[in-house]
Amino acid sequence: MNKEDRIRKEVNDVIETNDFVKVNSGVMRYMVGAPGWVKAIGITRLFEEGQLHQALDYLQELGAIKVRAVDGKEPVEMCDFDIDEVEIRLTAMGIKLCNHKLYDELLDI
Numbered sequence: 001m002n003k004e005d006r007i008r009k010e011v012n013d014v015i016e017t018n019d020f021v022k023v024n025s026g027v028m029r030y031m032v033g034a035p036g037w038v039k040a041i042g043i044t045r046l047f048e049e050g051q052l053h054q055a056l057d058y059l060q061e062l063g064a065i066k067v068r069a070v071d072g073k074e075p076v077e078m079c080d081f082d083i084d085e086v087e088i089r090l091t092a093m094g095i096k097l098c099n100h101k102l103y104d105e106l107l108d109i
Contacts, residue, residue, distance in 0.1 A: 019051065020054070021107065021108050023051045023052065023055040024055045024058060024106055025107050025108045025109050026046060026047065027043065027047075027052070027059060027065075028059070028064065028090075028094065028098055028109055029098075030043055031065065031088070031089070031090045031094065031098075032095075034089075036089055037068070038087060038088055038089065039070065039084075039087050040056060040067075040083045040084070040086045040087065041083050041084040044083055049083055052083060053082075053083055056083075057079050058106065059094070060077070062104060063091055063093045063094075064094035064097055064104075065088045065089065065090055065094055066088065066089050066090075066091055067087070067088050068086065068088075069081065069085060069086060070084075070085055070086060071085075073087075
């Protein structure tokens with residue numbers, strides 16, 4: 001890989017990371033104003049579905065949100081379900097992140 005290609009890749013990596021941070025942060029800001037459980041499909045109007053799915057999976061792994069199935073209301077892993085099949089809510093850790101009591105480098109709240 002020549003120098004120009006390497007620089008182009010580095011710039012693209014930064015852009016992708018910034019987009020991921022923006023989606024993660026946007027989900028968290030949205031959830032702060034949401035009462036209780038929210039159907040994840042309602043957030044798709046704000047973000048691309050693929051980006052949203054990745055962000056919700058990350059936030060669940062981080063412990064910032066809980067995810068449950070719309071049908072049955074049992075806890076589920078985001079990576080195993082489609083956006084229209086789940087509901088989400090902030091956890092205590094998610095609330096602390098939103099109130100700047102904790103920090104995560106992939107959130108900008």
